[in-house]
Amino acid sequence: MSDSDGPPAKRPSGVPAAGGGHGLPAAAVFDALGAAYERAFAGSAAHRASLDRLLEQLAPGGRVLDVGSGTGVPTARRLAGAGHRVVGVDVSPVMTALAARQVPDAEFRCADIRGLRWTDGEFDAVCVYFSLLQMSRDEQRELLGRLARAVRPGGRLVVATVPVDVAAVSAVFMGQPVVVSSFGEEEFAALVAGTGFAVEERHSVLFTPDHPAGAPEPHLFLHCRRS
Known part of the structure; x- marks a missing residue:
C-alpha cells in the first residue's frame, strides 16, 4: 500500500466485482505503479482539505506516523x-525511495x-490514507487497535478508505x-470508534483518479480523537 501516500492496495477504482481472491502482493503493485500513483491522485481536493484540518489540530513539532506513506506526497x-516530525512506513521499496528523495x-x-x-x-497523530484495502478485515481491525494504543490520549487519527x-x-x-x-461507511466508522477513538468529523466524496483506467470511486475521510 502506498499513499502517494499509502501501503497495501488502496483505492480500487469503483466497486470491485466478486472474484476468486487472486492478486499481486501490495509491494509488487506499488513498485510497479511508482510515481504514476501520485499523479493519479494528486487532484484530490478532499485529501488536501483533510490535511489542512489535521494541521489545524496539531500542536507545533508533533510526532506523526504516516501509514502507507507512498511517494511522500502529499501527506x-x-x-x-x-x-x-514525520515517520513514514510503506511496504514498497520503490515508493519508499521516492519518498526519501521528495521529502x-x-x-x-x-x-x-x-x-x-x-x-x-508514541505519536501525537497517525495518518492512514487509503492504506488498509489490501489487508483482510481482521488485519484492519487488529492494526487500528494497535495504532490506537500508539497515539497519546487526546491525539489524532485521520483515516480514509473506500467504503464498500x-x-x-x-x-x-x-x-x-x-x-x-x-x-461499508457505517460499519467502518463503528470499527474505528470501537478501537478507542471518538469520530469527530466524517466526509464522503466521489473521486476519479487521473489515469486511463480511472473510474469514480467513493472516498470516506474520518477525523478522530483518542479517547
Whole structure:
C-alpha cells in the first residue's frame, strides 16, 4: 500500500466485482505503479482539505506516523513542511525511495506496518490514507487497535478508505490485479470508534483518479480523537 501516500492496495477504482481472491502482493503493485500513483491522485481536493484540518489540530513539532506513506506526497510533505516530525512506513521499496528523495525532512521505513510495534502514546497523530484495502478485515481491525494504543490520549487519527462492503474480492487497480477488503461507511466508522477513538468529523466524496483506467470511486475521510 502506498499513499502517494499509502501501503497495501488502496483505492480500487469503483466497486470491485466478486472474484476468486487472486492478486499481486501490495509491494509488487506499488513498485510497479511508482510515481504514476501520485499523479493519479494528486487532484484530490478532499485529501488536501483533510490535511489542512489535521494541521489545524496539531500542536507545533508533533510526532506523526504516516501509514502507507507512498511517494511522500502529499501527506508527509505537508506535515514535514509545517515542522512536524514525520515517520513514514510503506511496504514498497520503490515508493519508499521516492519518498526519501521528495521529502528529505521526514524519516521513511520500508516495512510491513502489520509487523511493527510502537510504544504506547508514541505519536501525537497517525495518518492512514487509503492504506488498509489490501489487508483482510481482521488485519484492519487488529492494526487500528494497535495504532490506537500508539497515539497519546487526546491525539489524532485521520483515516480514509473506500467504503464498500467487500471481503477478499478480486479487482484491477490501475492495471494491477489486487485483492481488496473493506467495510461499508457505517460499519467502518463503528470499527474505528470501537478501537478507542471518538469520530469527530466524517466526509464522503466521489473521486476519479487521473489515469486511463480511472473510474469514480467513493472516498470516506474520518477525523478522530483518542479517547
